[in-house]
Amino acid sequence: MAFSPSEFRPFKLHQIERVNHNVSLFRFKLPDDKHVAGLPVTSCVVFRAQITKDGKTEEVIRPYTPTSPEETKGYVDFVIKDYPQGLMSRHIHSMKEGDTIDIKGPFEKWNWEKKPVAEVGMIAGGTGITPMLQLLRRVFDNKSNDMTSKFTLVFGNITEEDILFKKELDELEKKYPANFKVHYILEQPPTGWTGSVGYVTPDLIKKYMPKPNNESSAVFVCGPTPLMEVVSGDKNPDKSQGPLKGFLSNLGYTSDFVYKF
Secondary structure (H helix, E strand, O other): OOOOOOOOEEEEEEEEEEOOOOEEEEEEEOOOOOOEOOOOOOEEEEEEEEEEEOOEEEEEEEEEOOOOOOOOEOEEEEEEEOOOOOHHHHHHHHOOOOOEEEEEEEEEOOOOOOOOOOEEEEEEEHHHHHHHHHHHHHHHOOOOOOOOOEEEEEEEEOOHHHOOOHHHHHHHHHHOOOOEEEEEEEOOOOOOOOOEEOOOOHHHHHHHOOOOOOOOEEEEEEOOHHHHHHHOOOOOOOOOOOOOOHHHHHOOOOHHHEEEO
16 A cells, blocks of 8 residues: 555655646655555545744644545545645645655545445535545445435635636536535625625525434535634544534534534
8 A cells, every 4th residue: 555544655746737826736656657545535644744934843744635536546636725824735835846745644534335324415615625526426436336325515615716626516416416416605706606605604504404413414514724613613633523613503413413524
């Protein structure tokens, strides 16, 4: 296996592809072209780097979700946003092809094979789409033959340009209309925009998410800290789930039916 959950290993940056004004795809080489990443759905890895800021060097560790299909051989992709105050994201966006970074994992999150549910609500913002996409790809992969679960995604962004993987999401909705719906929200919509405007609200949650505490449902949440805080409460500093707060708690959901990626 290319990755190890018990130790950091160096991986070489092979290719950088600009996605939009502040997001890029970073492709890292695996040990050889026959290797697959072998990252279970859903899971993440953690990056480690020594980063100097204001004359002080510290070890920084951050989690990222791969975006390349799990059976891809020879490389693994990560779509990462460049946050002005983000130590790791700034470091990754400063890397050049041929540079290396230490990666450890995988760390399993929601194991769909062990915990499938009939109705899934997804609330994502920005690059928080990555674990949602990982799961959607697995479920709607022809090899899975799982066409019974239903998924509804509420996906918030600033501008239309910021909507990552929009073409793929729209194609999934078109191909599986009975099983997948996506609803976009923009803070700064273009002229003629037909989706929602602004932010995730309790009314949108009530309209699109499964009813609270349905034993055959789950709500997944992932996005930047401001979104997490208002929708579900953010995770603890150690990345454990933490208490359920925000809109979902106020609407009667409990932590047994909400998972924060």
